[in-house]
Amino acid sequence: MSILQFPRSRELTLRIDRIACEGHGACAELLPELLTLDEWGYPVVHSATVPADLTAHARRAVAACPVLALRLDPGSR
Structure with missing residues (x-):
């Protein structure tokens, strides 16, 4: 028995x-x-x-938010 795996959206x-946000x-x-x-x-x-080429910058911007008002969510499929 095998499990089908679908590619996840990155x-x-x-x-x-x-x-x-303050x-x-x-x-x-x-992230200008x-x-x-x-x-x-x-x-x-x-x-x-x-x-994709801005993912690292977006992660840094999220981490730098002092009130945690910014987040990255997985995109819809």
Whole structure:
């Protein structure tokens, strides 16, 4: 008996918890390709899907968030 394995999507989605976010701006400094800051200093996601070549930068931005408001979720299949 064998188990069928389906390839998992390696695509990641960038998410911001807008309630937890305090507008420190570290995420936009570390990931300017996907994030900018609005006029109040809060991040704006320009593309929620993280390209493979930016995955390491996105992980650093998530780790640098002092209030854990930024996260990476697995993309949908």
